[in-house]
Amino acid sequence: MLFVFYYFTSVIESQIQSHIDQINGNCDRLDILVNKEPPTRRQSARMKVDQVRYDSQHIQAALRNFHHRRHMRDQQKRERQLLLRTSFKTNDEENTAIEMDADLNHHQSLTNAHRGIDDVLSQGSYILENLKGQRGMLKVSLK
Structure with a gap:
């Protein structure tokens, strides 16, 4: 009909x-x-x-x-x-688990990058201090 x-x-x-x-x-x-x-x-x-x-x-x-x-x-x-035809099921452990491995790896990579930048900055500071010291020694030896 x-x-x-x-x-x-x-x-x-x-x-x-x-x-x-x-x-x-x-x-x-x-x-x-x-x-x-x-x-x-x-x-x-x-x-x-x-x-x-x-x-x-x-x-x-x-x-x-x-x-x-x-x-x-x-x-x-x-x-x-x-x-109406869909059959509903209970939540399984696998379906409700939160995947955090990718986020954890991303956080670890960011932490390592941050540490690397800190190392580069401290190395640059050490080099500048050495250059200042050398300049002071050159001034004294030139006088």
């Missing part, structure tokens, strides 16, 4: 869409014919064609809205059926 309803609904939708396409095609032809009207009737005829095109666009939007709502209803129904 439900399948028959959806079948007829889709058939009706396609018929409406074909009629809308036909209306749009006729409006295009009418645009050309409006230019052949006498100047006194041209504006009135153009307004009528524009009104038909505007109404056609509203019908097209309503059809799209109807199609979208039907699609969303079908999708919700499928999701509901899937949820």
